[in-house]
Amino acid sequence: MRDLLQEDLFDPRQRHDLPLREYMDLTIDRMKAIFRHGLVDNDMWMGRPQEHAFRSMCDVMGLTGAFDFALTSTITDHLIAGSALFNHGSPEQVDRYHDEITQMHEVYAFCCTEIGGGTNLREIRTTVSWNHAEQCFTLDTPTDAACKFWIGNIKHAATVGMVLARLVIDGEDLGHHWFRVPLRNEENGPALPGITILSCDPKGGIQANQVGGARFTGVRLPREALMGRYSSVDADGRFSSTLPDAGTRFVKSIETFVQERIFPLSAGARACELAAHLTWRFAAHRETRGAPRRRTLLDEPLYLERLYQVQLRSLALRLLERAVVRGVERDWHTDPGRKNMHVLTATGKCGSWLVLDVLAACREMCGSQGFHGLNQIVTLRTDFEVNVTFAGDNSVMAYQVARNAMSSDRFATRTPVTLPQRVEKDLVDTWRGRQGGSFSHADAVVLVHARMLDLILAEHDAEPMVPQQVMDDLVADFAAHKLREPHRPVAADREKIDFLAELLAPLPELVTAPMVDDSYLTELTSSARSVSMTLPVQGR
Known part of the structure; x- marks a missing residue:
């Protein structure tokens, strides 16, 4: 790469x-x-x-x-x-x-979300009905709310869409199924008959992703369009499936939503490392006092406190990503129902909250230069906003992790050892004491951050990257800002900051922000040097 x-x-x-x-x-x-x-x-x-x-x-x-x-x-x-x-x-x-x-002979689009339902896939309205007379399927969008929306690649390039829809035969809803649907004859060509491509622009970020929507009106599909691993329809319209009912088919249809949750976490971890690096480089030359007693932002204790915090959180994201990848590699073939994988990747997915924390802090720490598009940070912050709802709403993911914590009760027969384990046990015990085992949104957010920290500590134990003092500081930051727990003060100093700056340094090819050295003063004002003006002599 x-x-x-x-x-x-x-x-x-x-x-x-x-x-x-x-x-x-x-x-x-x-x-x-x-x-x-x-x-x-x-x-x-x-x-x-x-x-x-x-x-x-x-x-x-x-x-x-x-x-x-x-x-x-x-x-x-x-x-x-x-x-x-x-x-x-x-x-x-x-x-x-x-x-x-x-080999990407065709560009694919993932036609799953509907504008009226968002992540509520159980209630999708798109239908594929069997046409006995023509011995084919008919794909339809029955209402405005059923239009497929937020579909990457579909606006211009995608030639094939994988469409999640309800299969209906003789008026009977047979549940969720996947269909391969041609969208265009060639990239950037017109949509095929019966397909109307919609625009999702203007978006808040990821401007270069061709995000759009689609309405299907009487689109004819051959029998082979139905994905046939679990279900099939013969030439006479007889349906058969190895899955017993529509509920089971729905669960099976969304089992694919696991591995892709890691990609935003991987991307977010690298983006935070880049943003922390840019901030550190900027702070090294940005003066707070000129000669002869020159000081830069890195000489200011309060600034070091803020910079160390974003470095610790960037480190946390790197360890969290490694932990999730390690867990998926370890357990994929021993977790056929993907229940453990779902909880693991949902926990990692919620790391996108931490990503936004880091990017927002870095943008502020660089002052107005953090707001300049060429300096990368504000663009990263805008683009990564999408991740709190991409591949699942973070809040919904946190609720599912919380419910899993109650049902699995990991510490029913063993004593919690670490801070995040104690936080989880205390929360679960409290919820169990409430009528119906209820929890609040804030409780679920704390719980999922505890699960994150538990994974982070386990990854550090498996493959240490930093001194224990730095990990203790990381835990203290989580305790104070994510777990609502008493904590000791986190002391920032240049030695720890420079160590993490080296550890988390991005590829040089990723660093394009002018503000990383003071030459940005010339680069961003160069156009003014072409303007000459004769100034009047004072007193004339």
């Missing part, structure tokens, strides 16, 4: 120089280059032939996120659509469409 970042195709200045449509097209070209170099594809997912490369793929997704999160999200949209086909297609379908997905 580092070699690709040095190519002209990945020149970061193009983001600010190109019209939006050309920037979107460039992002598709960058995605294809990453696939062409074999850095990412669906065969690297757990359960696929090259799963040994899963960690490497997560690393690449992290680097692309720090470079341009619109690129990461564009890749993710293709990958999760491909995952739907590989997980729900019959062996024949997987073999037929394998190369067009892994």
Whole structure:
């Protein structure tokens, strides 16, 4: 990936120089280059032939996120659509469409969310009905609320969509199923008959991701469009399934939503490391007092306190990401129902809250330069806003982790040892004492942060990266700001800050902000030097 970042195709200045449509097209070209170099594809997912490369793929997704999160999200949209086909297609379908997905002969879109339902996939309204007369399916969007929305890649490039819809035969709703739906004959061409492409612009971030929507009106689909791993319909319209009922089919249809939750965490961890690095570099030369008693921001104790906090949280995100990846690699084949995987990745997914904390703090710590688009931080902050609801709403994820904590009761037969374990046990005991075992939103947020910290500490124990004093400071920061627990003061000093700055340093190719040294004073004012003005002599 580092070699690709040095190519002209990945020149970061193009983001600010190109019209939006050309920037979107460039992002598709960058995605294809990453696939062409074999850095990412669906065969690297757990359960696929090259799963040994899963960690490497997560690393690449992290680097692309720090470079341009619109690129990461564009890749993710293709990958999760491909995952739907590989997980729900019959062996024949997987073999037929394998190369067009892994080698990107076609650009895929993931047509799942509906504008009226958001993450409430159980209540989707899109239907695929069996047409006896023509022996084919008919795909329809019955209401405005049923329009597929927030679909990456679909606005111009995607030629194939993986559509989640209700299968209806003779008026009977047979539940959620996946369908492979051609969208265009070629990239950037018009939509096929019966398909209306909608725009989701203007978006709040990830501008280069071709996010759009779709309305389907009487779209004819062959029988082979139905993903056939679990269900099939014969030429006479007879339905058969290895899954016993619609409820089971719904659960199975969303089991694919696990691995892609790691990508925003990988990207967020790298983005925070980049932002912390930019802030540290800026602070090293930004003067608070001139000569002869020159001081910079790094000489100010209160500033060091803030900088150390964002470094600790960036470290926490790196350890959390490693812990989640390690857990998925370890348990994927022993957790066929994906229940443990769901809780693990949902916990990691909530790390996107921590990402926004870091990016917001770094933007403020760089003052007005933190608000300048060329200095990267504010753009990262805007782009990463999407992650608190992408691949699942963080609040919903936290509620599910909280319910799991109550049902599993991890400390029923063993004593909690660490701070996050004690916090979890105390919360669960309190909830169990309430009528109906209820918890508040704030309780669930604390619980999921406790689970995060538990994973972070376990990862540190498995593969220490920092001195114990730094980890103790990390725990104290979580205790104070995330766990509502008494804590000792966290002392920041230059030695610890410089150590973490070196540990968390990003690839040099990712650092493009002018403010990293004082030459930005010249670069950002150079246009004024071309203006000459004759000043009047005083007194005349």
